[in-house]
Amino acid sequence: MSDYDFDLFTIGAGSGGVRASRVAAAHGAKVAVAEEYRVGGTCVIRGCVPKKMLVYGAHFAEDLEDCQAFGWTIEKAEFDWVKLRDNVQKDVSRIEGLYTETLENHDVTIFNEHAKITGPNEITLEDGTVKTARYILVATGARPRIPGCGGAELGITSNEAFHLDKLPKKILIAGGGYIANEFAGIFNEFGVHVTIINRGDQLLRSYDESVRDRLLQISVMKGIEFRFNAEFQSISETENGCLKVEMSNFDPLEVDCVLYATGRVPQTENLGLEDVGVELDENGAIKVDEHSRSSVDSIYAVGDVTDRIQLTPVAIREGQAFSDTVFGDKPTTVDYSCVPSAVFSHPPIAAVGMTESEAKNKLGSVKVYQSDFRAMKNVVAGRNERSLYKMICDGDSGKIVGIHMIGPEAPEIMQAAAIAVKAGLTKDDFDATVAIHPTMAEELVLLK
Incomplete structure (x- = not known):
């Protein structure tokens, strides 16, 4: 019988904390999670998910304008912010319920309150209850930075x-x-x-x-x-x-x-970290090794609270790797090279690998291929908005070291292209691939 209440106690039920807790439980661990706000964390509740829904809503403004060139007439189109806001929050609640259900289906105990670390293996809840755990995982994410000016x-x-x-x-x-x-x-x-x-x-x-x-x-x-x-x-x-x-x-x-x-600041305040000997860096992030272990052997951290790469999919991979390592007898580390990313601006940006300047500084000899074009839809609509695709290659080997894009659906296209960069493919490999015509994505295999 264990000397602890739990094998794992996770503080924070965001993407990283939920993944780590679920996987640890699947490996047979007895797991608890403390979340003082809402299950789902930044991404689900007040980040990526509701933001992308607003992006979808915003796109209709241009679509309603452009559709006229394609023969459509829509009378008295009006926008209702409250309706969109409420529909978005309704779906956020739905996803929050799914995250909670996932934890409950894996017999993870959920404490809906603040938790503080009061010992290497001890957690004190907001109501004063003390719990013990063989391992503690901090996955409290980050918070928005507020400027220090008057007002x-x-x-x-x-x-x-x-x-x-x-x-x-x-x-x-x-x-x-x-x-x-x-x-x-x-x-x-x-x-x-x-x-x-x-x-x-x-x-x-x-x-x-x-x-x-x-x-x-x-x-x-x-x-x-x-x-x-x-x-x-x-x-x-x-x-x-x-x-x-x-x-x-x-x-x-x-x-x-x-x-x-x-910017966003690692959420490490009022967790008792320094009192138990967990080292923080100058930005307040928890210092961890390649296995997400802190300076205290029993305490780990994943996600934005470590300030490695502040992206949801990275936090999820860190949570998975942590649980596979600690509870699954499968030592795993996260590869932080060639992590793709996107900016859901209007139009969106997507990128993977080195920028042109980074490649020149690191490799010296580089070759740059690009396509500067107007998407077919924009041409018909009369929208003077040009897309740009750019591929950075090692000048000697032809290996692709970076791809950068701005244009409609760039993030959707980049997900597949990032696999090729991660796999170490070359410009010749892209050139040898037959284009799908007419698409924007075909520009990637036609770059000059």
Whole structure:
């Protein structure tokens, strides 16, 4: 009989925590999960899932406009934000129920309250109950970063953006990353006047320069305004109920809403980590080894709380690898090379592997192939919006080391292309593949 209440106690029921708990239970472990908010975590409740649903809703704005060139006439098309918001939240609740059901079907005990680590093998729940576990897994994710300017409390984050009572007429979005650009595209399509401010001079710094420059050009063409090298100085309320934003290098701006999308911070506060000897890095993330073990042998961590790669599929792989290693007698590590990613902007961006500049710095000799084209649908609709596909290859071997795309359905196309890059295929392998015509994806096997 075990000396502990549980073999595994997971703190946080997001994507990584749920996967780890379910797999550990399938391996025969007795498992508990503590979740103080809602089962599903950032991705399901206030991230990827509801965001993608809003992206779908936003696409109809352009589709309704473009459909006229294809012979359709739609009278009095109107947009109802509250209806979309409520339908999205309804489906979020449905998925939350499925996640909960998955845990319950694997006999995982769920505690719907905050949990704190009070010893290497001890957890104290919010109601004072103490539980013990052979292993503790921290999977508490990350939270939005809030700027430190005066009046910062007047703004919102992506967490609150999904629950707005009504759409603002003007919104200021702070940040240059994927969250900022995604919400900028969404709100712009809904008819909101959008201004992005960024303290640097670039958008999406980790992406290839060609595709991020193209997104900037298209975004400006769609009416989104940008203010670079601008930092918050203060936010205050005006007499007419607006928000006045003071910033460096630019005149003040009055808007109805300020949305912070300035990065995410590992959620490690009030967990008792440092008290039990768990080491954190300078950003507050839990330091872990290749098997997700912290500086305390019995305590592990997966997902955004470790700040390795803040992506849901990565957290899921880390959770799977943890449970297979610890409970499945199958030591497994996660390969962080060639992780594909996407920005669900308008139009979306997708990427895998090295950018052109990274490849030149690392490999020296590179060959770049690209296609700059207008999707057939955009041609017929009269929409002057060009897609760009770019392939980076090792100049000596021809091995593909990176693919970067911006255009309709780029993330859907990239998922298959990423397999080829991960497998180490060459430009010749792509050239030898017959195109599917007419498609946008065929440009990948026709690159010059």
